Amino acid sequence: xxxxxxxxxxxxxxxxxxxxxxxxxxxxxxxxxxxxxxxxxxxxxxxxxxxxxxxxxxxxxxxxxxxxxxxxxxxxxxxxxxxxxxxxxxxxxxxxxxxxxxxxxxxxxxxxxxxxxxxxxxxxxxxxxxxxxxxxxxxxxxxxxxxxxxxxxxxxxxxxxxxxxxxxxxxxxxxxxxxxxxxxxxxxxxxxxxxxxxxxxxxxxxxxxxxxxxxxxxxxxxxxxxxxxxxxxxxxxxxxxxxxxxxxxxxxxxxxxxxxxxxxxxxxxxxxxxxxxxxxxxxxxxxxxxxx
Numbered sequence: 001x002x003x004x005x006x007x008x009x010x011x012x013x014x015x016x017x018x019x020x021x022x023x024x025x026x027x028x029x030x031x032x033x034x035x036x037x038x039x040x041x042x043x044x045x046x047x048x049x050x051x052x053x054x055x056x057x058x059x060x061x062x063x064x065x066x067x068x069x070x071x072x073x074x075x076x077x078x079x080x081x082x083x084x085x086x087x088x089x090x091x092x093x094x095x096x097x098x099x100x101x102x103x104x105x106x107x108x109x110x111x112x113x114x115x116x117x118x119x120x121x122x123x124x125x126x127x128x129x130x131x132x133x134x135x136x137x138x139x140x141x142x143x144x145x146x147x148x149x150x151x152x153x154x155x156x157x158x159x160x161x162x163x164x165x166x167x168x169x170x171x172x173x174x175x176x177x178x179x180x181x182x183x184x185x186x187x188x189x190x191x192x193x194x195x196x197x198x199x200x201x202x203x204x205x206x207x208x209x210x211x212x213x214x215x216x217x218x219x220x221x222x223x224x225x226x227x228x229x230x231x232x233x234x235x236x237x238x239x240x241x242x243x244x245x246x247x248x249x250x251x252x253x254x255x256x257x258x259x260x261x262x263x264x265x266x267x268x269x270x271x272x273x274x275x276x277x278x279x280x281x282x283x284x285x286x287x288x289x290x291x292x
Contacts, residue, residue, distance in 0.1 A: 023124060024056040024099040025291060026089065028107030030275070031169060034069040035061035047279050051287050056094045060085050073106065077165065078172035078189040082110055086118035100291050101126040104275060109133060109173060113193045115210060116203040125290055127214040130224055130274050134234035135175025135190045138225025160186035177235035195255040204257040214266045214290060223274035231267050232258065
């Protein structure tokens with residue numbers, strides 16, 4: 001009897017030792033927010049930790065303190081932010097075996113850039129919510145009539161100036177469909193990570209290493225213009241008519257590997273405006289199926 005109990009104890013110890021910790025999660029907030037806002041990402045971090053026992057959650061901060069992190073989300077260009085984040089993650093020993101990425105709006109786009117440019121530590125799954133993967137062309141929540149909004153679109157083309165590309169984060173993903181040559185020539189970030197000028201095979205290889213790429217679009221989004229950008233859709237070049245991903249050269253030429261991903265690329269839709277979701281929705285539709 002004692003022998004049997006001893007054997008069972010040894011088996012139990014072996015079973016315990018064989019258990020692996022849950023895959024860590026790295027989050028990146030949107031523009032104007034912070035890594036640890038108790039009313040948004042700070043709360044989401046707690047929700048995830050309560051749902052996945054023992055999970056490690058790292059929330060990216062570009063700068064020390066709430067105010068600096070929020071400010072830097074506007075005034076540090078995407079390329080530099082990704083460089084800082086890459087170094088930050090490489091120094092985190094808890095992430096050395098890999099992590100899942102969860103990005104909100106601008107943070108989702110930057111996490112995708114991180115996946116392409118910073119393969120160490122490896123990103124396993126990337127989920128983006130309301131992110132501008134094909135850029136933006138419009139003033140968020142633009143008031144007034146169509147002519148007023150179109151006027152501001154033309155004015156906002158200063159985003160292609162050298163100074164704007166150097167110091168304004170949103171300028172890095174401004175995308176004028178009516179002037180594609182200027183976009184491809186002047187964009188220092190989006191045109192690069194979307195392989196618009198030439199195909200960087202390292203970017204394709206790194207994206208194809210993802211187990212899953214999950215893109216969430218908000219059906220009533222008034223911040224991301226056009227909302228289809230969250231699914232890699234955008235305006236057809238030379239027009240303001242929407243062109244879906246599978247109708248674009250990005251898809252036909254498979255410039256970053258999205259078509260080759262097959263069923264590892266998932267497009268999810270959520271009713272509501274930009275980043276409008278409940279904790280229950282996040283747990284049910286994102287955390288449990290993709291991270292737990």
